[in-house]
Amino acid sequence: MNDWGLILAAAGSGSRFRSETPKQFVKIEGRPLYVYSLRSFIAKVREMVVVVSGDRVKEVESQIKILLPHIEEDCHCEVVSGGNTRQKSVALGLERLTAGRVLVHDAARPYVSPDLISRVMAGVEKQGACVPALTVTDTVKQVDSGFVVQTLERTELVLAQTPQGFETDLLREAHRAADKIRLEGTDEASLVEKLGFAIMVVEGDPSNIKVTWPADLKRATEGSNSAMS
Numbered sequence: 001m002n003d004w005g006l007i008l009a010a011a012g013s014g015s016r017f018r019s020e021t022p023k024q025f026v027k028i029e030g031r032p033l034y035v036y037s038l039r040s041f042i043a044k045v046r047e048m049v050v051v052v053s054g055d056r057v058k059e060v061e062s063q064i065k066i067l068l069p070h071i072e073e074d075c076h077c078e079v080v081s082g083g084n085t086r087q088k089s090v091a092l093g094l095e096r097l098t099a100g101r102v103l104v105h106d107a108a109r110p111y112v113s114p115d116l117i118s119r120v121m122a123g124v125e126k127q128g129a130c131v132p133a134l135t136v137t138d139t140v141k142q143v144d145s146g147f148v149v150q151t152l153e154r155t156e157l158v159l160a161q162t163p164q165g166f167e168t169d170l171l172r173e174a175h176r177a178a179d180k181i182r183l184e185g186t187d188e189a190s191l192v193e194k195l196g197f198a199i200m201v202v203e204g205d206p207s208n209i210k211v212t213w214p215a216d217l218k219r220a221t222e223g224s225n226s227a228m229s
């Protein structure tokens, strides 16, 4: 039986995006960006928790009913109110989740492919925790106050993407442990790492960009047809 759930993190304010509307709600071809992200998971999971800011819960519930009318045939979808950090938003999503395995995805990554999702799911089934990542091609430097401190060994570095997948109980435990030491991570894996748990890395996808800056939205608009096909 499919025992997979999704938490879609969509409660950010998108301060780097310099727009009144957070990036995940900007419309492409009439549909908010998060709808493209959500759609990719419909055939993969039995449960979805979409985490948005409190003032958007009702709006998103009705948008999903209109734009993805058949979603409930494949999975149960719930919209909940998030927190003021990404980590808190995911923790609130976790409270609602019943599935034994969970994928956590940034709503601002509309180009996630079915293959990438399957790779991560296979990694979790094998190892209990899995993240997709890209190798680093640029030279990476650590800097301080505008001066180079050192050059990092790029063969040891990767760029982590989402969806990141975990046994749900493991991610819950990682959140509890992080709260205790007041650790604030920018992804789920960083919390699970602190438990000392081995996290499998699978190949990411360069197309799976996170819309962060206004220029990214232009690229997203150009790719919208393929994302919704």
Ligand code: C5P
Residues within 6 Å of the ligand: 008, 009, 010, 011, 012, 013, 024, 051, 082, 083, 084, 085, 086, 087, 089, 090, 105, 106, 107, 108, 109, 186, 210, 212
């Ligand atoms: O800020 P960042 O780009 O890392 O956000 C990644 C994802 O986390 C976005 O989809 C954003 O909406 C979500 N987020 C959230 N709750 C927050 C902050 C960010 O769900 N408080």
